Each structure stands twice: as C-alpha cells, then as structure tokens.
Amino acid sequence: MENRPAGIFFKGGRLMSWLTVFFLLMSIFTGLAIWVYIRVQTAEESSDQQNGHTKAHLGKPGRSRRKDSLKDFWEVRDIQKGIVTLHPGGRYRLILRLMAQDFFLLSEIEQNNMEDYLAAAMRGLDFPIQTLVTSEALDTRQAVAALRNGANRLPEKIREHALERANYLENLRQSRAVTARRAYLVIPFDTTRGFEYARSELFARATSLSDALASAKVAVEPLDTGAACDLLAHLLNRGRAWRPSEAGEQGVMALYTISERQVIGA
DSSP states (O other): OOOOOHHHHHHHHHHHHHHHHHHHHHHHHHHHHHHHHHHHHHHHHHHHHHHHHHHHHHSSTTOOSSOOSHHHHTOEEEEETTEEEETTTTEEEEEEEEEEOOGGGSOHHHHHHHHHHHHHHHHTOSSOOEEEEEEEEOOOHHHHHHHHHHGGGSOHHHHHHHHHHHHHHHHHHHHTOOEEEEEEEEEEEEOSSOHHHHHHHHHHHHHHHHHHHHTTTEEEEEOOHHHHHHHHHHHHSTTOOOOHHHHHHTTSSOOOOOOSSOOOOO
C-alpha cells in the first residue's frame, strides 16, 4: 500500500468544499439574474403597449391603426373598364383568368406536349407577367340562371328536378362549402400617355399571350371591373360570401369615382 501524507487528503477535502460553495453561489446568482431580466423585459413590453395605445389616440382624428384602403395594401387607386390603376399614377394592370384542362387527366404524351407548348409560350414573351393562384368558392350563378330560365320549357317532372337542382347549387354557393383553385395572370404596363393608351396596349398584350397559350390548350379571360373587384375582395376577406359585383347589380354600390380632393358646394 502506497503511503501518502495526510495533509494532501485534508487540503483536497477543503478544496472540494470551497468548489461546492462556489458553484452553489454561482447558481443562486444566475437564478437571481434571470428573475431580474424577466421582470425588466415584462416592464418594457407593458410600457411599449401603453405607449402604442397612447400614440394611436394621439394620431390624426378619425384615423385608426388599421389600414382601410386598397392603396395601403396594393397601391390600388382605381378599377375601371377591367384595368387596375395603381398609385402613384402611370402604372396599369390587367388580370387574366386561366382556364385549362385538368393536367392529371391527360395522357403522358399530352402532358409532355402541354409542358413544351407552355415553355415555348413563356420564352416568347417580351413583357413580364405575374402569376396568382388562390382558392375561391365555387361560383354557380350561371348554372343556376340557366336551370331556372330553361325550366319552363321542360316537362313537369324534369322541371321540378331542375328547380331543385338550381336551389341546391344556389345554397351551395351561398354557404361557400365547395372551393376551387383558380389561376390568374397579371399583365403590367407603365406609361405616362394616359389610361386609354395603357388599356389598348394591355389588351394587345393579352391577345398575344392568349394566342401563345392556345397551342397548350389554355384559354385566358380578361376580368371585367366587377370580377377584378371580387378577386381583390376575396384576397382581403377570405371566407366571406359578400362580393362587390353582386352589390353593384343590386344597386347597393354606385359605379362612380370620388377623387381625393374635397368637393365644396353643390
């Protein structure tokens, strides 16, 4: 058995005791520091919330923190004749709805041909486009109108079935229980030559794009003013059944434009 001086064990024991006390004190100090940090952060967040609430009330009268204009979201200034005018002026956009065959129902050869035609159409473009894909409630208004308008020319039993079908489709549309994926293309054009010139150029671009996509069996349809408003309303208010075009048809909304200047006098 190896002989070691007794003092070595004694000094080692005292060292271990001091280390234990040191780590214990460090643990207590760390816990206190974390507690103080949390309290400070909580106080700062509470102060920021109060200051933000105060600033909201000290702003301009009648203004809230929520942006309530399309100009604040997408810089949309006006929509007329199917053309979206952006703010500041001189920037115009035309929205096209894409209508194509179901890609997954085509054969492999037809799928490859469609891909080749689409690639060729995209390479032939000399202007930029923007794509938009969204899920929208299924619009059955045209089908409902066709069923109801043609019901009088049908035999009695078939007429009852047609009217029941129309009611079913109408309830389905109002409940927005079924959605469909829609694809859109946005064509831009910037000019200082005015609205009519921009409109003619945008529709010329739309015609060129439509001819290029026709070989791929993809049809495009320019959105009119009501459809463009419906699309923007859908993107801003997902899940709501209200549509600006329907309100316009019922006379709720007037088709006029109000400038930002205050109108004085009669």
